[in-house]
Amino acid sequence: MAVMTVDRRRAATVLLGLLIGMLGVLFSAGPASAHAALVSSDPNNGNIVPDAPNKVTLTFSESVQLISGKIQVLAPDGSRADQGDPTVDGATVTIPLRSGGGRGTYLVTYRVISADTHPVAGTITYSVGAASATPTADGAEDVKVDPLVRALIPIGKYLGYAGLVLLVGPVLVLALLWPQRLSRRDPGRLIWTGIGLVAGSTVLALWLQAPYTLGTSLFDVRVGDLRDVLGSTFGAVMLVRLAVVVAAGFLLRPLLLGSGGESKLDLALLGVLGVAALATWPLTGHPTASPVAGVSVVLDALHLAAMSVWLGGLVMLFAFLLPRANARELSAILPIWSRWAFTAVGALVFAGVVQALIEVSTLNGLFNSTYGRLILTKVALAAIVIGVAAFSRKLVKERAAEESPRGLRRVVLAELGITAVVLGVTAALVQIAPPRTADAARTTTADTTVTRTLTDKTMSLQVDLYPAAVGNNSMHLYAYTPDNKPLPVVEWKATAALPAKGIEAIDIPLLRITDFHAIGDIALPQAGDWTFKFTARTSDIDQSTFTMTAEIR
Structure with a gap:
């Protein structure tokens, strides 16, 4: 009984670490940002x-x-x-x-x-x-976005990540490394907890998506709103995730009971379901909007898989294997786990770096955006964890056969604590627009058309000049009466000059499109404040002349 009590305390410590990571989500997650422009x-x-x-x-x-x-x-x-x-x-x-x-x-x-x-x-x-x-x-x-909805979204995402950790890694350890003599009851509970967290976070995500997209409160959700969510791409992906989790639960029962009823086919199907489940995360996140969406989806799924194997394996190691397995069993298990962890860390770093390069795109975006600074925080934490993991690997080689490898348990606990915070940062990242989105908005949304309305007692002249930059520019002229009715123009004239640079007036060829609308093109050779002069003749004796200055970049 004493051993079981200690084991439960260790499991509780692991779950507490995950909850601490969740607090990181609450403190780091700001308002949800729109990720398209x-x-x-x-x-x-x-x-x-x-x-x-x-x-x-x-x-x-x-x-x-x-x-x-x-x-x-x-x-x-x-x-x-x-x-x-x-x-x-x-x-x-x-x-x-x-x-x-x-x-x-x-x-x-x-x-x-x-x-x-x-x-x-x-x-x-x-x-x-x-x-x-x-x-x-x-x-x-x-x-x-309703404040409660905004707060619950990253929490739900964090719970989903935590569920993956308690599901993927522990299942692998239980299927391939677990000693036959040890009971599977407590690891089974951990895995069922992971299944519950993934399923619960998925249902929560489906519910939250309605008020999130509509801008309503958490409980102001109608049946029709949920139907719209379920009919969307997001809803379809979430339903696939739920179906995969339910199917995995049925296939896991023999493994968790330790009855020996699981077959190689069951394990193979579990592997396929695991890949399908992991793919649902990137299909509802930033990777789908990446410039190289296919690459980003694969990288993000690899990143999640590596994280789940590594951190989930550490949970099993800390909570169950180190306190329960004997020296002979640990000497066989730890070297294998060490190789798994080394491979998972390598995949984690590779996928994370490439994905960050795609999303951040520039050094300026890395240092001067919230997304980039969170990436740097995550990298710093990951570097610490990798250092701890390297020390852990060294301990495995030197002390795998010790009866009570307390030093190794402390190192594993440190890894768990830091990676729990990393999970929190990851959950916050998915709610923040990456710099590539902000760059796209800045470079393409700015309307560079210069629009001016020039008036006198007899005419209102609207001038549109695009793109108001060095090189070829298009010009549109519209003539209206003072009460905003189209005013027929018999003859148009226009010139452009840049006195500050010694450029004299250049005639702008104009073509009448309608009675009150003319267009023209002009190549402007230098940047500066250009002076434009327009003359619109409305009869043999009536005409209006206007002058305006426009900055050409």
Whole structure:
């Protein structure tokens, strides 16, 4: 009885370490970040177009899924300008519009799900003919997540990781290294705990996904919302994970009972199920949105497998084998486990480094982003653990046959404590946008079109210049009356000059597209504040001349 009490205390110590790691999740996890960015739209955000379009398109940095009822276009009078359901093709969302839209400013609001299952929300505006007051839509500008939902998501992910640790490594040890004379009752309980944690975290993830994507509270979830989640890619992957866990539970019973009823086929099927289960984690995370998604999914699954084998094996070693096995058994088990651990650590480091390079992409992203700093923290902790593991390997070679290898138990406990914190950092990482996403947003979302409206007593002239950079530029000119009606122009003239660099006025060839719309192209050779002059003649005796300055980068 005394031995069993001590063993239970050791098991409790291991679980306490995992709980400490969970606290790391709570302290390190901030607000969930959207992991896709709106990179362009048609019409462009803030632009004024001459005629009402028949659709609006939104293009994101990665593929997205629609959320029912979460995309709308509001007309200047606040009425709905969209009609029918929006459609999505990869990263492009198309919103059909009613015909004959009136003049003024339109508001487009959207909330979609990115490829890595995070919600993305925002607004853009465009104007037809001329700008007006922007219609309002409550709560459409930000990705709002209920605080309780936001806190529970990383906790659920951590519990799933902990379940993998208590399932994968212990099953391998029990199947291949466990001495026949020892009881399997307590290791079996540990494995059932792992199964319960994985299954419970999966059910929790399915429930949380509804309020997370919709921006509602934890208990404001309807049956239809859950049905939508189950019908999504995320829901399908979670259901596969649940099915795999249930099937694994049936196949594990003979192994856990120690009846000898398990067959090689059962063990092979368990291996296949294990691979399938591990693949479900990267299929609902950052790897699916990676520039090399296939490589990232494989690397992430390898990373999880190595972590689960190593840390799960340490749990078995600390809680059961070191206190229960005799010197002869330990002398046979420890060298084999040492080789397993060495291989797992190698795979862990390789997969982690390559995946970090893909996600971080630049040194600046590594040091100047939350994601990069967490990666550095994880690397530092991993380096400490690897050092401890190397010392452990040395002890295995020198003292494997000792009756009471207390030094080795202390080293293993240190490994467990640090890796529990590493698990917490990992759970926090999946909630933070990687630098590659932020870089994509910065480099592609900036609308470089210069749009100006120039007025006098008889005319309002809208000028669009794109991309306002050195090299070839396109120009659009629109003429309106002071009350924003199209104004026919008989003749257009335009010039561009850069006096600060001694560049005299350059004529800009213009082509009339409609009575009030002209286009032109000009190559601007240098950066600086260019002066543009426009003349629009509306009759034989009436004309207006405008001048504006625009920065060319």
